[in-house]
Amino acid sequence: MTTTTQPSAPGFTGVSTSLRGLTRHFGDKIAVQPLDLDLEPGSIVGLIGPNGSGKSTLMRMVVGLLRPSGGSATVAGVRLHGDGTAVRARCTFAPGELGFYGELRCEAHLKWLLKGRERSSVARGIELLERLGLPRRGRVRSFSHGMKRQLLFAAALAPDVPLRILDEPTEGLDPSKRGEVMDLLREDASPGRTTLLSSHHLGEVDHSCDRLLFLSAGRLIADESAVDLAARARRLVRVEWPDEPPADLESAARSNGAVAVMAHGSRTTIELDSDDPRPILGLVAQRTDWPRPAKVEYGQLSLRELYRDLYGVEGL
Known part of the structure; x- marks a missing residue:
């Protein structure tokens, strides 16, 4: 099998994501406290925190699937407003939970997930299915939870976009598969692309990310480079x-x-x-x-x- 590498996306150079005072509450509960954050192109950023810390809520706001209670955002160079359609054209999102069409075969489901994307995305997605060992003709209803997560991951890595947002991409995978997913993320890195991935397993991402953001109870408690964090641990x-x-x-x-x-x-x-x-x-x-x-x-x-x-x- 021939392996291709994603292009460096020169047209995306300099496209950043900026959040200003972005917050979300559900009734009296504050899920994400007002947050200022800049995500620069060319970096893999880990969003770390225990379950319930606000990671998924923040990601869903960034891609326009959940309306913020306050604040503003420019995502992949596009102002976040309305239903977020313009933002989602510039990014890919692998959610933590998604309903699947069990009767569809794997390749057909991939194409459904990539509906509206360029043709090259489908070719790249099929290559990723093979890299991950997913049966292209297999019925999705027969897939384990981990296999479904890998299908979402393949669909998120296929399009050539300036921003990827991955919510717990390795959840439900065994250690060897988690390693494969992180290897593919590193291969996908590009000078013009930003990748934001969430995890509650710090040991899984500390060697793959350039920068780590830590959420606790909806509040950003630390924002440091992986190199600086490793140095702190040694001290x-x-x-x-x-x-x-x-x-x-x-x-x-x-x-x-x-x-x-x-x-x-x-x-x-x-x-x-x-x-x-x-x-x-x-x-x-x-x-x-x-x-x-x-x-x-x-x-x-x-x-x-x-x-x-x-x-x-x-x-x-």
């Missing part, structure tokens, strides 16, 4: 105490190069201002008036542990 010291941490631990740690100290029961996570842990490790070892730590870890924490410890975000 964490975690101390497990036999009981409560020492009362003067935070002040002592800050005097020895700590920029943040977070306590969670008997566990303390200390973020350093450099890659040198010796001042903190020496402090913990030399303070004879402190209890002896049960465990000390440095440079081994994952990004998931970083956000759990520093921001108290569970479920990633």
Whole structure:
């Protein structure tokens, strides 16, 4: 089988997406708090947060499927207004949930999903079905949940557009298939294209995304490059105490190069201002008036542990 690569989409160069004060509430419940965000072309952006954090609501607003309660947006160079038809012509969207026509065969369903797109999109979509191992003649009703997710993914990657929005594209897939999907996303990267994908599995996207956005209870709590986040994770010291941490631990740690100290029961996570842990490790070892730590870890924490410890975000 011959594999083709998506063109670099030179006509899309410089097309960005900007959100200003975008918010959504359902009755008294605020699903997405007012959000300012710029998504630049040429990047893969991960939208991370536990279930119920507002990821899907935000994505549906961006593609015009859900009317914002306030704020404004320019999506892929087009102002978001009305029913969002103009925006959806400039982007693809793989929703977290979608009804399927079970009687259709896989290839026919792909063509239905790509209705109105250019012919080259269908050819590219069929190639993606083959890459993913989906039977082109198989009835969709016989597909597992994961296979249906891959069908949506193939349809979202087929058109040559400046913006792709993928809501939990690897949900329901086994580890090997998740890896294939992320590999295809990296292959699809283009200087003129932005990809926004959501996940509640931080470990799955931290090596694939250029930038990570973290949502918690509808609020953007962090926006950092993947490189900077990895560096932060390397600057964490975690101390497990036999009981409560020492009362003067935070002040002592800050005097020895700590920029943040977070306590969670008997566990303390200390973020350093450099890659040198010796001042903190020496402090913990030399303070004879402190209890002896049960465990000390440095440079081994994952990004998931970083956000759990520093921001108290569970479920990633």
